[in-house]
Amino acid sequence: MNFRSILSYVGLMLVILAILMLLPLAVSWIFAEDVYLPFLLGSIVSFITGIVLYKRLEREPLDLGSAMVLAGVTFITISLFGSIAYLDHLEPVDSLFESVSGFTTTGLTVVNPESLPHAVLFWRSLTQWVGGVGIIVIFLLLMSSPGMSSYYLYRAEGRTQRIEAGIYSTVKRIFIIYGIYTIIGIALLSLAGMPLFDSVAHTFTSLSTGGFSVKNGSIGSYSNPVVEFVIVLLMILGATSFFIHDKIFKRNFMEYIRNSESQLFWSLVIIFSIFLSLSFLSLPGSLRLGIFHTFSALTTTGYTVGMQIYPELSKFLIIILMIIGGFAGSTAGGLKLVRVGILGKAVNWVSKKISYPRSAVVPLKFHGKIVSEEELGIISLFSFVYILILVASTLIFSFMGYAPLDSFFVSASAEGTVGLTTINIATVNPLGKFVLMVCMLLGRLEILPFLVILYSIFAGLRRRVQ
Numbered sequence: 458m459n460f461r462s463i464l465s466y467v468g469l470m471l472v473i474l475a476i477l478m479l480l481p482l483a484v485s486w487i488f489a490e491d492v493y494l495p496f497l498l499g500s501i502v503s504f505i506t507g508i509v510l511y512k513r514l515e516r517e518p519l520d521l522g523s524a525m526v527l528a529g530v531t532f533i534t535i536s537l538f539g540s541i542a543y544l545d546h547l548e549p550v551d552s553l554f555e556s557v558s559g560f561t562t563t564g565l566t567v568v569n570p571e572s573l574p575h576a577v578l579f580w581r582s583l584t585q586w587v588g589g590v591g592i593i594v595i596f597l598l599l600m601s602s603p604g605m606s607s608y609y610l611y612r613a614e615g616r617t618q619r620i621e622a623g624i625y626s627t628v629k630r631i632f633i634i635y636g637i638y639t640i641i642g643i644a645l646l647s648l649a650g651m652p653l654f655d656s657v658a659h660t661f662t663s664l665s666t667g668g669f670s671v672k673n674g675s676i677g678s679y680s681n682p683v684v685e686f687v688i689v690l691l692m693i694l695g696a697t698s699f700f701i702h703d704k705i706f707k708r709n710f711m712e713y714i715r716n717s718e719s720q721l722f723w724s725l726v727i728i729f730s731i732f733l734s735l736s737f738l739s740l741p742g743s744l745r746l747g748i749f750h751t752f753s754a755l756t757t758t759g760y761t762v763g764m765q766i767y768p769e770l771s772k773f774l775i776i777i778l779m780i781i782g783g784f785a786g787s788t789a790g791g792l793k794l795v796r797v798g799i800l801g802k803a804v805n806w807v808s809k810k811i812s813y814p815r816s817a818v819v820p821l822k823f824h825g826k827i828v829s830e831e832e833l834g835i836i837s838l839f840s841f842v843y844i845l846i847l848v849a850s851t852l853i854f855s856f857m858g859y860a861p862l863d864s865f866f867v868s869a870s871a872e873g874t875v876g877l878t879t880i881n882i883a884t885v886n887p888l889g890k891f892v893l894m895v896c897m898l899l900g901r902l903e904i905l906p907f908l909v910i911l912y913s914i915f916a917g918l919r920r921r922v923q
Contacts, residue, residue, distance in 0.1 A: 460913075462517040463527050468510025470531045473595060474538055475504035480583060481542070485576035492545065492574045499541035506538070525906035526913060532898055535592060536560050542580050546573060550887050557894045559584030560592070561901035562788060564668025564759040564876020565867075565893060567883040571673050575654060578671045582661040588901070589665025589695065589788035590635045597628045631699045634706065638664055642691045649683040663691035666789045668759030668876035676749075677762035685745075685762060689752050696722075696756035696783030717824035718784050718794040726751055729778055736771040750877075754778035757790040759876025767879055772866050779873040780847070790874030790900050792843060796836050799823045803833055842904055846896065847872055853892050871896035 478500040485492050519527065536557040543552035551567045558565045562585050570578060587595065642660035647653055655671055662669045672678035676688050694702070701719070704712035713719050734747025746762065750771070753760045755778045767775070782791015799821075806821040813819055821828045847868050854864035863879045870877050871893040885893070899907055 459517055459523070460526075461514045462519075463523055463530060464510050465514035465516040466519070466527050467530055467534055468507040468512075468514070470535060470592060471503045471507030471538060472511065473592070474535050475500045475507060477583065477587065478503060478539070478542065478580075481576040481580045484579040485574070488575040490574045490576055492576045495542045495545045496576065496580070499538060502541060503538045522909055522913070525909040528902055529898070529906035529910050531592060532560060532902060536898075539580075539584060542577065546577060550890060551883075554882075554890045554894060555581065556584065557897050558876070559667070559669065560588040561874050561897040562588040562665050562667040562757075562790070563871060563874040563897045563901075564662070565871060565878060565882050565897070566669065566876075567890075569673060570669075570671050578658060579654075581669045582658040582667075582671075585665045585667030585669055586639070586661035589667060590632060594628045594631060597624065630703060634699055634702045635664070638691070638694050638702075642687070642694075645687045645690075646684060649687050650681055651679060651684055659688065660691065663688050663758060663760070664695045664788070666692060666695040666756050666758040666783065666787075666874075668753075670760065674763070675761040677764070682745075685749060688760060689749065692752050692756040692758045692760070695758070696787050696789040698784040698786035700786050701784070717798055721794050721798050722755070722784070725755060725778070725781065729755070729774060733771055733774050736768050736774060739768065750775060751778065754875060754877060755781065755783065757782050757873050757875045759870070761877065769862065772862055772879060775877060776866055776869045779869045779875045779877065782873055790872075792840060795823070796840060799828055799833065799836055800840060802828075803837075839904065842908075843872070846899060846904070850892055850896050854889060857886070857889055867893070868896060872900040874900045 478496050481496050482493055484490075485496070536559075537553065539560060540549070540552040540556035543555050547555065547568065554565075554567055557563075559581055564585070570581075573581075639660055642664055643653075643656045646656035646659060651659065658669075658671045659676075661667070668675075670676065670678075676685055679685075697713075698718070701713050701716060704710075730748045730751045732747075733751050734744045737743035737746045740746060740763075742763065746764065749760075749762050750764070752758075754775045757779065780792055781797050782793050783789025785793045785795045802823055803821060806819060809819045821830075821833060847865075850868035850872065851861070851864045854868060855861050857864075859867075859880060866877070866879045867882075869875070874897060882890070882893075
């Protein structure tokens, strides 16, 4: 694996980041806020570093392993350079935490949003919008890189389905769909009575299933049922596969209705809305709270409405939803509905395999397609590693003095890139914040790229020793 070639590609990513960091300057000018320096500094540092890496290091075509390493390194790098924008307002560790939470579309935060300038709030929201569609998708769109390298990069960010035959056509279609929904979201929230700046920020963070808000009380601050309805709609759109969105754009509405992930999604919404509403019975507006938080947790967005303290039962129910997550090929996190659906079907399939004669052919099907034993093995391994990381993070937070259920809750939130929390993240010590950042990065890129990075480092060290 050629790490110099990978770093050259990272250089191009940093050039894109440098351009993006100039956008908040317009917001600073509109609101007459003197917060130009952090964004200019971040943009210049990113641009110079990117150009140096791009010019000095020679690029080679990528294989899948290299593309996965590039995806992991890219998210770490853009989070690091993107954190420069926060340094005027936060300590370095908190700046990095906020940046990682943004680009991974998690939404856990260490700040009081209403104390920040509009330009910084816009940057927080923009990082989630970019993280939702994927920095690598933007890279492929701008560079229109031909060949297998584009395909491997597309897969490395956790995407498998293609809308069009070519990767460039696919990412272009994804970006168009994402852009159209963004414009619609801004318009709907503005019509619902939300201020224009807030509408832009919340469209960015709801469609990306990120969950950053410009208000301390999140969506509950607006006390507007119409706003909440629009936000729920945008969360659903964000958590739905771009492949299905393309079918809807082509007026093939039955694809959504017949889709197994859609059916599982709405079954979970109905069941958990009832149970969560019952768990909130001691609070006013329990039905509203139950329905909204079901969508917020399952889509892995992380908005809240009027919640200060969660009842114990609601914590457990929300944890389950955060672990499950949204559709594959969407902006949502978690295990994903397709994996959970396949594992659920596999329970009955294993029972049949055991009870039937050994010569019997018993296919495992999901959404009308046969799932091979190899695919099932990969899904099972991924799910096992996902839960193993969740347990490890929970134990670390428990040893730090937090209640076991709260430790489980915040760990599931970080790894599922959700953003709901039962503890004050700002008061968590640096070790705890580092653990959460690792969980956010692992959850956003679905673990495998980071395992490839660790394997590559280990293999390189072993060769040097030999």
